[in-house]
Amino acid sequence: MTNSARINPFACGWFQVEYSDRLKPGEVRPFRAFDREFVLWRDEEGRAHLMDAYCRHLGTHLGHGGRVKGSALQCPFHGWCFDGDGDCVEIPCSPDARLSHRGLRSLPLVERHGLLFAWWHPENQAPDYQLPDLPEYRDPQWSRYHRHGWNVPTVWYEIQENIVDSTHFHYLHGVNSLAEVKRCENQGTVLDVDIHxxxxxxxxxxxxxxxxxxxxxxxxxVRFRVGDLAEILFIDGITVRGAREVDLNFSLMARLEGIRSPDMSLELVQEAIRQVSEDVPIWRHKARWERPSLAAGDGPIMKFRRWATQFSPLPASHHEKLELTHV
Ligand code: FES
Ligand SMILES: [Fe+2]
Structure with a gap:
């Protein structure tokens, strides 16, 4: 297997940053992802921003003591100001200084479905896929989010691989029957999985x-349905903190109308949380085989892994090295 076919623990893609209502206008805080430091802030006009943390002047971490001034973020050390694009817009002690090339990287960021999502690419390429629609969010047939999070010492693909691991539902989570994988389709950046x-x-x-x-x-x-009795729908959002540390956040909605047992929908919310709490110790302690010893009846594990490699573009410097090697 070549390097280019490996799954990158720091893959590029949209990731969950925070719930919108947990970041108020004027708020500034440190944010760690992909083993880097960022500053997360919301300007006074209400737009949220996620930027590289360290001031271009002398390296102050803007998430510790940075102040919002209108639509800018001011460094506490010598007062340099940066706008939401990361551009340096003011150097107070030197009004005539050239401001270009003094800016910071600002990640593309959008607010959808009550959440903040940012786009990560190691070389700052623009997003190449869209976030999905979620018409059920704020639909009165559905509950508001039940929020639940875990911090797990693992990599993102161990967690998402769980989705296609159809046999573990029975053995680990105690689901009545062995699951049947009806569909597992690679649709480009989307993987569509249906398990009965x-x-x-x-x-x-x-x-x-x-x-x-x-x-x-x-x-x-994830849409989890039990006959015409109960249904839940949730966002499984992963934030990569470090090479072997992720936050997994579930934002779960229970269907309360158009279903026979709304109470059972609420129980399914707790059931989904319970199941992940059983997965966590497995993820925490397991090894990862590049060539696992799979058996008939296992879910489409390798199909998931092939799909997952596409988010791992090699840095340009690596391409250069490969080209040199091949000369
Ligand atoms: S370190 Fe930020 S203004 Fe000096
Ligand atoms: Fe599981």
Whole structure:
């Protein structure tokens, strides 16, 4: 296997930064992702920004003591100001100084479905796929988000691989029957997975499904339905903190109307949280084989892994090295 076919723990893609309502206008805070330091802030007009943390002047971390001034962020040390694009817009002690080339990188950032998402690419290439729509968000048939998060010493692809690992639902999570993978389609940056189960319920054994669409490495929409009894829909959002540390955040909505048992929808929310809490110790301690010893009946693990390699562009410097090697 060549390097280019490996999955990158710091893959490029849209990732969840924060809930919108947890970042107020004027707020500034440090933010760590991809083993780097950033500053997360919201200007007084209400726009949120995620920028490289260290001031271009003498390196102050803007997330510790930076102040919002209108649409700019001011460094606490000597007062340099940066706008939301990261451009240096003022050097107070030197009004005539050239400001160009003194700016910081600002990551593309959007607010969708009550969340902030930023785009990570190691060489700052523009986003090459869109975030998905979520019409159920704020639909009165559905609950508001139940929020639940875990901090796990692992890599993003261990967590997302769980989606296609159809046999573990029975053995680890105690789901009634072995799951059947109805669909696992590679649709470019989207992976579309449909897994069917049979569930024990007070109304007897009921067929159900978990339909997941992965949108890039760090974001999945998961729809979990039990017959016509209950349904939940959640965002599985991953934030990579370090080479072996991720935050996994679930934003779960229970279907409360158009379904027979809204109470069971609320129970499914807790069931999804319970299942991940069983996965966490596995992720925390497991090894990762590049060539696992798979058996008939396993889910489409290698299909997931092939799909996951596409988010790992080699840095340009690496391409150059490869070209030199091939001369
Ligand atoms: S270090 Fe930021 S203004 Fe001097
Ligand atoms: Fe699981």
């Amino acid at each position: 189960h049979r569930f024990n319920t007070p109304a007897g054994v009921v067929p159900g499904f978990i339909q997941t669409t992965l949108h890039g490495p760090y974001l999945a929409l």
